[in-house]
Amino acid sequence: MTALAALLTRDLRLAVRVGGGALIGILFFTLLVTVVPFAVGPDLPLLGRLGPGMLWLGALLASLLALDRLLAMDHEDGTLDLIFTARVPLELAIATKALAHWLTTGLPLVVAAPLLGLLLNLDPKATGAVAVTLLAGTPALTFIGLIGAALTVALRRGGLLLAILVLPLTVPVLIFGVAASNAAIVGPVPFGTPFTVLCALTLMSVVIGPLAAAIALRQGLE
Amino acid sequence: MSVIELANPSRFLALSGRALPWLAAATVLAFVVGIIQISFAPDDYQQGATVKIMFIHVPAAWLSIFGWLLMSTAALGTLVWRHPLADVAAKAAAPIGSAFTLMCLVTGSLWGRPMWGTYWVWDARLTSVLVLFLMYLGVLALWRTIEDPTQAARAAAVLTLVGAINVPIIKFSVDWWNTLHQPASVLRLGGSTIHPAILVPLIVMAIAFTLLFLTLHLAAMRNEIMRRRVRSMMMLQAAASSES
Numbered sequence: 001m002t003a004l005a006a007l008l009t010r011d012l013r014l015a016v017r018v019g020g021g022a023l024i025g026i027l028f029f030t031l032l033v034t035v036v037p038f039a040v041g042p043d044l045p046l047l048g049r050l051g052p053g054m055l056w057l058g059a060l061l062a063s064l065l066a067l068d069r070l071l072a073m074d075h076e077d078g079t080l081d082l083i084f085t086a087r088v089p090l091e092l093a094i095a096t097k098a099l100a101h102w103l104t105t106g107l108p109l110v111v112a113a114p115l116l117g118l119l120l121n122l123d124p125k126a127t128g129a130v131a132v133t134l135l136a137g138t139p140a141l142t143f144i145g146l147i148g149a150a151l152t153v154a155l156r157r158g159g160l161l162l163a164i165l166v167l168p169l170t171v172p173v174l175i176f177g178v179a180a181s182n183a184a185i186v187g188p189v190p191f192g193t194p195f196t197v198l199c200a201l202t203l204m205s206v207v208i209g210p211l212a213a214a215i216a217l218r219q220g221l222e
Numbered sequence: 223m224s225v226i227e228l229a230n231p232s233r234f235l236a237l238s239g240r241a242l243p244w245l246a247a248a249t250v251l252a253f254v255v256g257i258i259q260i261s262f263a264p265d266d267y268q269q270g271a272t273v274k275i276m277f278i279h280v281p282a283a284w285l286s287i288f289g290w291l292l293m294s295t296a297a298l299g300t301l302v303w304r305h306p307l308a309d310v311a312a313k314a315a316a317p318i319g320s321a322f323t324l325m326c327l328v329t330g331s332l333w334g335r336p337m338w339g340t341y342w343v344w345d346a347r348l349t350s351v352l353v354l355f356l357m358y359l360g361v362l363a364l365w366r367t368i369e370d371p372t373q374a375a376r377a378a379a380v381l382t383l384v385g386a387i388n389v390p391i392i393k394f395s396v397d398w399w400n401t402l403h404q405p406a407s408v409l410r411l412g413g414s415t416i417h418p419a420i421l422v423p424l425i426v427m428a429i430a431f432t433l434l435f436l437t438l439h440l441a442a443m444r445n446e447i448m449r450r451r452v453r454s455m456m457m458l459q460a461a462a463s464s465e466s
Contacts, residue, residue, distance in 0.1 A: 147380070147381075147384055150380075151364065151377045151380060151381060152367075154368075154373075155367060155368065158367075161363055161364065161367055164359070164360050164363055165360045165363075165364065165381060167356075168353050168356045168357045168360060168385075168388075168392070169357075169384065169385070169388050169392075171353055171392050171395065171396070172388075172391050172392055172394075172395035175395045175396065175398070175399045176395060176398075179398075179399065194398075197395075197398075201391070208384065208387065212380055212383070212384050215301065215380055216376075216377060216380040219301070219373070219376035219377070219379075219380070220373060220376070220377065
């Protein structure tokens with residue numbers, strides 16, 4: 001347990017210090033949302049209608065962009081080999097790494113979403129719904145992305161391939177995330193229905209992600 | 223003859239070499255029977271002659287799933303038993319499966335143009351097949367990116383199995399999304415029972431296309447084994463020439 005806690009604090013520290021790039025994702029997210037009105041026009045009602053979808057798309061792309069930092073840097077400097085030989089199960093160790101990654105890249109997106117919702121003409125209720133669904137859904141993105149990160153960790157230019165592998169798997173998360181946000185705003189489905197499925201997807205990916213990623217890492221490092 | 227004995231590539235080559243002509247002949251026979259039956263099949267009262275597209279479309283849709291199932295089985299063979307032929311089987315199935323998935327999409331939109339008036343609608347089934355196609359391309363991309371064939375096989379196996387878990391989830395969520403976004407689809411196969419005059423040739427064509435898939439797959443596996451032999455021979459040659 002202490003080993004995992006140490007790993008968590010180490011990853012958090014590394015992320016917020018120089019070269020960690022924890023805030024690059026949130027900057028990208030902000031830019032993406034800023035660009036949307038240029039693409040679809042500054043029509044406020046239209047932006048309000050597209051808002052939840054745009055915020056979710058932005059969060060999805062921003063977390064994809066950050067994924068190649070999840071394992072690649074530790075692979076380069078040999079930390080991954082140490083984790084590999086540690087007494088802690090590999091699955092738990094990389095789950096901890098994914099948790100640290102989500103705390104530094106996913107959680108800031110959730111915090112930023114209400115502010116950006118303001119720019120997209122979302123009313124408070126809609127903003128709250130988007131923030132809550134992002135809070136429930138972004139861990140799924142990170143943990144699904146963990147599989148892709150593990151598969152491409154040994155490749156020098158794995159970034160684009162990683163996105164290609166992970167994006168189709170995130171379709172359900174996107175569907176239920178946006179559906180829950182929209183359900184809170186216009187209905188007709190109650191908010192709880194898609195939101196519960198979204199939580200289920202997150203829980204499932206928290207289980208499957210580390211397992212599959214550990215298999216991939218073991219196979220790759222042999 | 224057990225699966226383990228088949229792990230010897232030479233034995234597999236000999237055995238598959240004997241089976242391949244028979245399989246190919248069965249494929250041709252099934253296609254001849256199927257096409258004769260189709261030419262006697264009546265036009266649909268609503269769809270007209272376009273119903274004939276279904277004789278390609280439905281088998282292609284079935285094989286797009288079958289291809290992934292085959293890859294998943296092979297992936298288990300790779301990860302659990304380290305069976306060398308499983309690697310080859312998985313690699314050979316990916317392009318064939320993706321080709322049938324593309325065929326399903328193309329014939330579907332060609333059928334949709336006269337029937338629905340548009341090449342593409344975001345119908346639940348169309349969308350989930352499109353996502354499946356993209357996942358096939360992802361597996362192909364992974365195969366092409368990792369140089370070492372054994373490592374590529376293991377990475378692709380993990381991705382295939384994760385995909386196999388996700389395909390039903392994607393299907394379910396797209397169905398859900400679709401019913402939320404637009405009214406029930408234009409066409410429901412399950413709603414109307416299919417008349418035997420159409421159903422029988424459809425089944426024959428499905429068998430014919432499945433045989434075609436298996437033939438192509440076996441041939442592709444043989445090619446892949448030979449390609450690997452050429453690769454290792456070239457590496458041996460390069461090593462020998464650098465020593466001398």
